[in-house]
Amino acid sequence: MSKLPIIEIFGPTIQGEGMVVGQKTMFVRTAGCDYSCSWCDSAFTWDGTGKHLIVQMTAQEVWSELKRLGGNGFSFVTISGGNPALLRNLDALVALLKENNIKIGVETQGSKWQDWLYDIDELTISPKPPSSKMTTDFSILSTILKKLRDRNNNQHISLKVVVFNQEDYLYAKEVHRRYPTIPFYLQVGNDDITSLDNTQLVSHLLEKYQTLIDQVMMDEELKNVKILPQLHTLIWGNKRGV
Numbered sequence: 001m002s003k004l005p006i007i008e009i010f011g012p013t014i015q016g017e018g019m020v021v022g023q024k025t026m027f028v029r030t031a032g033c034d035y036s037c038s039w040c041d042s043a044f045t046w047d048g049t050g051k052h053l054i055v056q057m058t059a060q061e062v063w064s065e066l067k068r069l070g071g072n073g074f075s076f077v078t079i080s081g082g083n084p085a086l087l088r089n090l091d092a093l094v095a096l097l098k099e100n101n102i103k104i105g106v107e108t109q110g111s112k113w114q115d116w117l118y119d120i121d122e123l124t125i126s127p128k129p130p131s132s133k134m135t136t137d138f139s140i141l142s143t144i145l146k147k148l149r150d151r152n153n154n155q156h157i158s159l160k161v162v163v164f165n166q167e168d169y170l171y172a173k174e175v176h177r178r179y180p181t182i183p184f185y186l187q188v189g190n191d192d193i194t195s196l197d198n199t200q201l202v203s204h205l206l207e208k209y210q211t212l213i214d215q216v217m218m219d220e221e222l223k224n225v226k227i228l229p230q231l232h233t234l235i236w237g238n239k240r241g242v
Protein backbone atom coordinates (compact mmCIF):
# COMPACT_ATOMS: atom_id res chain seq x y z
CA MET A 1 0.00 0.00 0.00
CA SER A 2 1.33 3.44 -0.89
CA LYS A 3 1.92 5.89 1.93
CA LEU A 4 0.94 9.50 2.44
CA PRO A 5 3.01 12.10 4.34
CA ILE A 6 0.56 13.16 7.05
CA ILE A 7 1.49 15.90 9.51
CA GLU A 8 -1.81 16.33 11.41
CA ILE A 9 -5.16 14.61 11.79
CA PHE A 10 -7.62 16.44 14.02
CA GLY A 11 -11.25 17.11 14.77
CA PRO A 12 -14.09 17.13 14.95
CA THR A 13 -14.01 20.89 14.59
CA ILE A 14 -15.64 23.43 12.32
CA GLN A 15 -14.42 24.41 8.89
CA GLY A 16 -13.29 27.94 9.66
CA GLU A 17 -12.88 29.20 6.12
CA GLY A 18 -14.64 29.64 2.82
CA MET A 19 -17.69 28.13 1.20
CA VAL A 20 -18.50 25.54 3.86
CA VAL A 21 -17.64 27.71 6.85
CA GLY A 22 -19.20 26.32 10.01
CA GLN A 23 -19.36 22.75 8.68
CA LYS A 24 -18.58 20.10 11.28
CA THR A 25 -15.53 18.33 9.90
CA MET A 26 -12.44 16.28 10.59
CA PHE A 27 -9.13 17.55 9.16
CA VAL A 28 -6.31 15.67 7.47
CA ARG A 29 -3.24 17.81 6.84
CA THR A 30 -0.60 16.62 4.40
CA ALA A 31 3.04 17.65 4.55
CA GLY A 32 4.84 19.46 1.76
CA CYS A 33 4.08 22.47 -0.40
CA ASP A 34 5.27 23.72 -3.78
CA TYR A 35 4.76 27.29 -2.49
CA SER A 36 6.30 29.12 0.45
CA CYS A 37 3.89 31.97 1.16
CA SER A 38 5.44 34.71 3.29
CA TRP A 39 2.49 34.65 5.69
CA CYS A 40 1.63 30.94 5.63
CA ASP A 41 -0.15 30.01 8.87
CA SER A 42 0.78 26.35 8.29
CA ALA A 43 4.45 26.79 7.41
CA PHE A 44 5.37 23.87 9.68
CA THR A 45 4.04 21.64 6.88
CA TRP A 46 6.86 22.68 4.55
CA ASP A 47 9.61 24.71 6.30
CA GLY A 48 11.20 21.82 8.20
CA THR A 49 9.98 22.87 11.66
CA GLY A 50 7.33 20.11 11.65
CA LYS A 51 9.51 17.38 10.17
CA HIS A 52 9.33 15.29 13.35
CA LEU A 53 5.52 15.32 13.10
CA ILE A 54 5.31 13.74 9.65
CA VAL A 55 4.06 10.15 9.63
CA GLN A 56 3.90 8.03 6.49
CA MET A 57 0.42 6.50 6.54
CA THR A 58 -1.70 4.35 4.27
CA ALA A 59 -5.22 5.52 3.41
CA GLN A 60 -6.56 2.81 5.73
CA GLU A 61 -4.39 4.08 8.59
CA VAL A 62 -5.66 7.64 8.04
CA TRP A 63 -9.23 6.33 8.11
CA SER A 64 -8.57 4.40 11.33
CA GLU A 65 -7.18 7.53 12.98
CA LEU A 66 -10.16 9.58 11.81
CA LYS A 67 -12.50 6.98 13.34
CA ARG A 68 -10.45 6.85 16.55
CA LEU A 69 -10.72 10.63 16.96
CA GLY A 70 -14.19 11.25 15.55
CA GLY A 71 -16.02 7.99 16.23
CA ASN A 72 -19.39 7.94 14.49
CA GLY A 73 -19.77 11.68 14.95
CA PHE A 74 -18.69 12.97 11.58
CA SER A 75 -19.68 12.78 7.91
CA PHE A 76 -17.26 15.33 6.45
CA VAL A 77 -13.47 15.31 6.11
CA THR A 78 -11.39 18.28 4.96
CA ILE A 79 -8.01 17.61 3.40
CA SER A 80 -5.56 20.50 3.57
CA GLY A 81 -1.83 20.99 3.83
CA GLY A 82 0.65 21.98 2.61
CA ASN A 83 -0.60 21.29 -0.85
CA PRO A 84 -2.54 18.00 -0.92
CA ALA A 85 -2.62 18.24 -4.72
CA LEU A 86 1.08 17.30 -4.77
CA LEU A 87 0.02 13.76 -3.84
CA ARG A 88 -1.24 11.57 -6.65
CA ASN A 89 -1.81 8.70 -4.24
CA LEU A 90 -4.39 10.61 -2.22
CA ASP A 91 -6.83 8.93 -4.64
CA ALA A 92 -6.96 5.90 -2.33
CA LEU A 93 -8.01 8.01 0.68
CA VAL A 94 -10.60 9.86 -1.40
CA ALA A 95 -12.04 6.52 -2.57
CA LEU A 96 -12.07 5.10 0.96
CA LEU A 97 -13.85 8.14 2.37
CA LYS A 98 -16.45 7.94 -0.39
CA GLU A 99 -17.01 4.23 0.29
CA ASN A 100 -17.83 5.25 3.83
CA ASN A 101 -20.28 7.97 2.73
CA ILE A 102 -18.04 10.77 3.92
CA LYS A 103 -18.25 14.13 2.12
CA ILE A 104 -14.85 15.56 1.26
CA GLY A 105 -13.50 19.10 1.22
CA VAL A 106 -10.08 20.06 -0.11
CA GLU A 107 -7.98 23.20 0.26
CA THR A 108 -5.42 23.79 -2.47
CA GLN A 109 -3.88 26.76 -4.26
CA GLY A 110 -4.53 25.81 -7.88
CA SER A 111 -0.92 25.13 -8.88
CA LYS A 112 -1.17 21.35 -9.41
CA TRP A 113 -3.70 18.99 -10.94
CA GLN A 114 -4.67 15.51 -9.79
CA ASP A 115 -7.50 13.42 -11.25
CA TRP A 116 -8.95 12.78 -7.79
CA LEU A 117 -9.85 16.48 -7.62
CA TYR A 118 -12.90 15.50 -9.71
CA ASP A 119 -14.18 13.50 -6.74
CA ILE A 120 -14.02 16.27 -4.14
CA ASP A 121 -17.44 17.52 -3.01
CA GLU A 122 -16.33 20.96 -1.82
CA LEU A 123 -13.17 22.14 -3.54
CA THR A 124 -11.61 25.43 -2.52
CA ILE A 125 -8.95 26.84 -4.81
CA SER A 126 -6.99 29.67 -3.27
CA PRO A 127 -4.62 31.46 -5.67
CA LYS A 128 -2.07 33.58 -3.89
CA PRO A 129 -1.91 37.39 -3.95
CA PRO A 130 1.32 39.46 -4.27
CA SER A 131 1.93 39.79 -0.51
CA SER A 132 2.58 36.03 -0.41
CA LYS A 133 5.61 36.59 -2.71
CA MET A 134 4.30 33.77 -4.89
CA THR A 135 3.43 34.23 -8.58
CA THR A 136 0.22 32.77 -9.95
CA ASP A 137 0.56 30.73 -13.11
CA PHE A 138 -2.80 31.65 -14.59
CA SER A 139 -2.45 29.16 -17.43
CA ILE A 140 -2.27 26.27 -14.92
CA LEU A 141 -5.10 27.75 -12.84
CA SER A 142 -7.26 28.16 -15.96
CA THR A 143 -6.53 24.59 -17.06
CA ILE A 144 -7.57 23.25 -13.66
CA LEU A 145 -10.77 25.29 -13.56
CA LYS A 146 -11.65 24.28 -17.12
CA LYS A 147 -11.18 20.58 -16.39
CA LEU A 148 -13.45 20.86 -13.36
CA ARG A 149 -16.08 22.84 -15.20
CA ASP A 150 -16.09 20.48 -18.21
CA ARG A 151 -16.75 17.50 -15.95
CA ASN A 152 -19.26 19.31 -13.70
CA ASN A 153 -20.34 16.33 -11.59
CA ASN A 154 -22.35 17.83 -8.72
CA GLN A 155 -19.17 19.23 -7.30
CA HIS A 156 -18.98 22.62 -5.59
CA ILE A 157 -15.96 24.71 -6.46
CA SER A 158 -14.95 28.10 -5.16
CA LEU A 159 -12.13 30.58 -5.43
CA LYS A 160 -10.83 32.13 -2.23
CA VAL A 161 -8.29 34.95 -2.16
CA VAL A 162 -6.67 36.06 1.08
CA VAL A 163 -6.24 39.83 1.28
CA PHE A 164 -3.51 41.56 3.30
CA ASN A 165 -3.16 44.88 1.48
CA GLN A 166 -4.30 47.03 -1.41
CA GLU A 167 -2.23 45.17 -4.00
CA ASP A 168 -3.81 41.91 -2.84
CA TYR A 169 -7.25 43.48 -3.16
CA LEU A 170 -6.54 44.42 -6.79
CA TYR A 171 -5.26 40.89 -7.40
CA ALA A 172 -8.47 39.47 -5.91
CA LYS A 173 -10.50 41.61 -8.32
CA GLU A 174 -8.38 40.37 -11.19
CA VAL A 175 -9.04 36.73 -10.24
CA HIS A 176 -12.80 37.38 -9.99
CA ARG A 177 -12.73 39.21 -13.35
CA ARG A 178 -11.01 36.24 -15.01
CA TYR A 179 -13.41 33.64 -13.57
CA PRO A 180 -16.64 35.56 -12.95
CA THR A 181 -18.89 32.50 -12.78
CA ILE A 182 -17.00 30.71 -10.04
CA PRO A 183 -18.25 31.46 -6.50
CA PHE A 184 -15.78 33.97 -5.09
CA TYR A 185 -14.61 34.49 -1.51
CA LEU A 186 -12.41 37.19 -0.02
CA GLN A 187 -10.71 36.17 3.22
CA VAL A 188 -9.12 38.42 5.81
CA GLY A 189 -5.37 37.86 6.04
CA ASN A 190 -3.99 37.10 9.50
CA ASP A 191 -0.81 39.19 9.71
CA ASP A 192 -0.03 38.15 13.29
CA ILE A 193 0.30 34.37 13.11
CA THR A 194 2.50 34.11 16.24
CA SER A 195 0.38 36.13 18.68
CA LEU A 196 -0.76 34.30 21.80
CA ASP A 197 -2.93 37.21 22.92
CA ASN A 198 -6.31 36.12 21.58
CA THR A 199 -8.20 39.16 22.80
CA GLN A 200 -5.85 41.51 20.98
CA LEU A 201 -5.68 39.25 17.91
CA VAL A 202 -9.46 38.95 17.59
CA SER A 203 -10.07 42.68 17.87
CA HIS A 204 -7.31 43.32 15.32
CA LEU A 205 -8.72 40.76 12.86
CA LEU A 206 -12.29 42.00 13.29
CA GLU A 207 -11.10 45.50 12.54
CA LYS A 208 -9.44 44.24 9.36
CA TYR A 209 -12.62 42.33 8.49
CA GLN A 210 -14.65 45.51 8.83
CA THR A 211 -12.19 47.45 6.64
CA LEU A 212 -12.39 44.77 3.94
CA ILE A 213 -16.20 44.75 4.12
CA ASP A 214 -16.30 48.55 3.83
CA GLN A 215 -14.08 48.48 0.77
CA VAL A 216 -16.12 45.82 -1.04
CA MET A 217 -19.39 47.57 -0.21
CA MET A 218 -18.13 50.67 -2.05
CA ASP A 219 -16.83 48.65 -5.00
CA GLU A 220 -19.15 48.39 -7.99
CA GLU A 221 -16.99 45.73 -9.62
CA LEU A 222 -17.39 43.27 -6.76
CA LYS A 223 -21.04 42.32 -6.56
CA ASN A 224 -21.63 38.61 -6.14
CA VAL A 225 -18.84 37.93 -3.64
CA LYS A 226 -18.62 36.71 -0.07
CA ILE A 227 -16.30 38.18 2.56
CA LEU A 228 -15.22 36.05 5.50
CA PRO A 229 -12.76 35.99 8.38
CA GLN A 230 -11.00 32.80 9.46
CA LEU A 231 -13.68 31.78 11.96
CA HIS A 232 -11.42 29.29 13.74
CA THR A 233 -8.87 32.03 14.41
CA LEU A 234 -11.56 34.22 15.98
CA ILE A 235 -12.44 31.33 18.30
CA TRP A 236 -9.10 29.65 19.02
CA GLY A 237 -6.51 32.20 17.90
CA ASN A 238 -3.33 30.83 16.38
CA LYS A 239 -3.68 27.44 18.09
CA ARG A 240 -2.72 24.46 15.94
CA GLY A 241 -4.93 21.40 15.43
CA VAL A 242 -8.32 23.11 15.75
Ligand SMILES: C[S@@+](CC[C@H](N)C(=O)[O-])C[C@H]1O[C@@H](n2cnc3c(N)ncnc32)[C@H](O)[C@@H]1O
Binds near residue numbers: 033039083084187
Ligand atom coordinates in the same frame (compact mmCIF):
# COMPACT_ATOMS: atom_id res chain seq x y z
C1 LIG B 1 -2.57 26.65 4.90
S1 LIG B 1 -3.37 26.66 3.34
C2 LIG B 1 -3.25 24.96 2.83
C3 LIG B 1 -3.90 24.66 1.51
C4 LIG B 1 -3.24 25.22 0.26
N1 LIG B 1 -1.82 25.16 0.31
C5 LIG B 1 -3.69 26.65 0.01
O1 LIG B 1 -2.93 27.57 0.30
O2 LIG B 1 -4.81 26.82 -0.45
C6 LIG B 1 -5.11 26.79 3.75
C7 LIG B 1 -5.71 28.17 3.58
O3 LIG B 1 -5.17 29.04 4.56
C8 LIG B 1 -4.96 30.29 3.97
N2 LIG B 1 -3.99 31.02 4.77
C9 LIG B 1 -2.70 30.67 5.00
N3 LIG B 1 -2.09 31.57 5.79
C10 LIG B 1 -3.02 32.51 6.07
C11 LIG B 1 -2.99 33.72 6.84
N4 LIG B 1 -1.89 34.12 7.48
N5 LIG B 1 -4.14 34.44 6.91
C12 LIG B 1 -5.27 34.04 6.27
N6 LIG B 1 -5.34 32.91 5.53
C13 LIG B 1 -4.23 32.17 5.43
C14 LIG B 1 -4.48 29.94 2.58
O4 LIG B 1 -4.58 31.02 1.68
C15 LIG B 1 -5.42 28.82 2.22
O5 LIG B 1 -6.60 29.35 1.68
Ligand SMILES: Nc1nc2[nH]cc(C(=O)O)c2c(=O)[nH]1
Binds near residue numbers: 017080081
Ligand atom coordinates in the same frame (compact mmCIF):
# COMPACT_ATOMS: atom_id res chain seq x y z
N1 LIG C 1 -10.95 24.95 11.82
C1 LIG C 1 -10.13 25.07 10.79
N2 LIG C 1 -10.61 25.47 9.61
C2 LIG C 1 -9.74 25.54 8.56
N3 LIG C 1 -10.03 25.85 7.28
C3 LIG C 1 -8.91 25.76 6.54
C4 LIG C 1 -7.86 25.37 7.35
C5 LIG C 1 -6.53 25.08 6.83
O1 LIG C 1 -5.53 25.22 7.53
O2 LIG C 1 -6.46 24.66 5.68
C6 LIG C 1 -8.39 25.24 8.65
C7 LIG C 1 -7.88 24.87 9.93
O3 LIG C 1 -6.70 24.64 10.18
N4 LIG C 1 -8.80 24.79 10.96
Ligand code: SF4
Binds near residue numbers: 034037040045082
Ligand atom coordinates in the same frame (compact mmCIF):
# COMPACT_ATOMS: atom_id res chain seq x y z
S1 SF4 D 1 0.22 27.48 -0.67
FE1 SF4 D 1 -0.91 27.13 1.24
S2 SF4 D 1 0.36 25.73 2.50
FE2 SF4 D 1 1.60 26.42 0.76
S3 SF4 D 1 2.77 28.09 1.62
FE3 SF4 D 1 0.94 29.02 0.70
S4 SF4 D 1 -0.64 29.10 2.30
FE4 SF4 D 1 1.01 27.75 3.00
Ligand SMILES: [Mg+2]
Binds near residue numbers: 041
Ligand atom coordinates in the same frame (compact mmCIF):
# COMPACT_ATOMS: atom_id res chain seq x y z
MG1 LIG E 1 -5.24 26.96 8.69
